Amino acid sequence: MAEEEKISPDDKIDLRGVLCPINFVKTKLKLEMMDSGQILEVILDDGEPIRSVPRSIKEEGHKIIKVENVENMYRLLIKKS
Amino acid sequence: MAEKSATQRVDLNELKSGGFIKQNQKDLFTVRLKVPGGRITPEKMLKIAEVAKKYSRMGYCHLSFRQSVEIVGVHIDDFDAVIKELATVGQKVASCGPRVRVPTACGGCEYNPNGIMDTQSKALEVDEKFFGIPCPHKFKMGFSGCPIDCTRTREMDLGFQGVVYPVWSKDLCNGCTLCAKACQEGAIISDKEGRPVFDESKCVYCGDCIRACPTDAWKDKKKGWLVRTGGKHGRHPREADEVLNFLPDNKVNDFVDATVKWYKEHGKPKERIGSCIDRIGLEKFKKDVVGAFIKN
Numbered sequence: 223m224a225e226e227e228k229i230s231p232d233d234k235i236d237l238r239g240v241l242c243p244i245n246f247v248k249t250k251l252k253l254e255m256m257d258s259g260q261i262l263e264v265i266l267d268d269g270e271p272i273r274s275v276p277r278s279i280k281e282e283g284h285k286i287i288k289v290e291n292v293e294n295m296y297r298l299l300i301k302k303s
Numbered sequence: 304m305a306e307k308s309a310t311q312r313v314d315l316n317e318l319k320s321g322g323f324i325k326q327n328q329k330d331l332f333t334v335r336l337k338v339p340g341g342r343i344t345p346e347k348m349l350k351i352a353e354v355a356k357k358y359s360r361m362g363y364c365h366l367s368f369r370q371s372v373e374i375v376g377v378h379i380d381d382f383d384a385v386i387k388e389l390a391t392v393g394q395k396v397a398s399c400g401p402r403v404r405v406p407t408a409c410g411g412c413e414y415n416p417n418g419i420m421d422t423q424s425k426a427l428e429v430d431e432k433f434f435g436i437p438c439p440h441k442f443k444m445g446f447s448g449c450p451i452d453c454t455r456t457r458e459m460d461l462g463f464q465g466v467v468y469p470v471w472s473k474d475l476c477n478g479c480t481l482c483a484k485a486c487q488e489g490a491i492i493s494d495k496e497g498r499p500v501f502d503e504s505k506c507v508y509c510g511d512c513i514r515a516c517p518t519d520a521w522k523d524k525k526k527g528w529l530v531r532t533g534g535k536h537g538r539h540p541r542e543a544d545e546v547l548n549f550l551p552d553n554k555v556n557d558f559v560d561a562t563v564k565w566y567k568e569h570g571k572p573k574e575r576i577g578s579c580i581d582r583i584g585l586e587k588f589k590k591d592v593v594g595a596f597i598k599n
Binding site for chain 1: 416479480481484485487511514515516517
């Protein structure tokens with residue numbers, strides 16, 4: 223875990239206020255523009271987004287390496303497959 | 304008098320068993336076509352459209368509540384031609400009346416991310432083996448791939464719903480809490496370190512935790528079918544009873560067979576299996592039918 227703390231994302235996307243499934247589609251498009259192994263930081267709302275988006279990212283084959291709860295939002299670090 | 308000439312040409316009851324349903328209009332019938340699980344090829348759809356255009360005297364089809372395509376307004380004199388033309392693409396006519404009906408199913412686990420069990424294959428298999436068997440009354444089966452239960456197995460005489468048993472391994476867990484977020488039943492709560500505390504009594508075996516887990520700490524231990532019996536809709540709806548959980552996939556045919564046999568032995572004419580269970584007792588059904596499957 224300590225090693226992952228140091229990871230700085232290559233790109234960021236703030237999806238607060240963005241509804242499902244648009245938030246996932248935006249994440250997917252962002253990841254498509256990145257290189258394999260790069261890290262994307264995604265900010266998601268609590269509720270439906272945090273329930274659905276991580277699962278869809280996993281189904282696409284990417285790796286979620288960190289999940290952090292900050293008040294009413296979630297910060298995800300995703301490693302592109 | 305004209306009415307009489309139609310009934311003399313064919314046995315109306317015989318027609319009904321073959322999926323030809325009498326309409327208000329003289330000599331016109333609705334022809335119900337078999338679409339097990341609601342999945343149909345474009346080739347069959349095109350042929351049905353062609354036949355409907357040619358033979359429907361009312362100019363439309365209807366999609367039945369149980370996933371069948373019905374050609375409305377077919378004249379009694381056209382039955383042979385309709386059957387023959389549909390047969391060129393392997394399209395068969397369904398049934399109605401007191402017998403095992405065409406099973407329904409949800410879209411299927413090949414493309415639906417929630418899917419746990421393969422409902423489409425199972426619906427086809429069960430249809431192949433049991434379709435048309437005479438019973439005391441109608442006997443409807445349905446297959447849902449997951450606990451969202453789109454096929455409404457609680458309304459089926461015999462319903463099968465996919466379930467998955469989740470197991471957690473401590474070593475793989477990084478305490479991300481996504482499983483607790485994913486669980487809509489409150490069956491998983493995160494402790495201080497973010498690790499899941501599992502309350503099986505609340506679990507519906509949907510597998511959302513498994514799909515959400517980024518590290519594969521949650522895995523499926525086993526998959527199978529939750530079995531419900533005695534459901535029906537109509538004038539007096541009855542919610543099916545859950546009679547067994549995690550029936551293995553390869554035991555479904557045996558379970559259908561045992562249930563239909565029990566129903567034929569105990570059901571009175573015009574009595575659905577749910578009413579029969581109410582009259583005789585669920586315990587009796589469980590002892591006679593379910594008992595043999597519990598050891599598996």
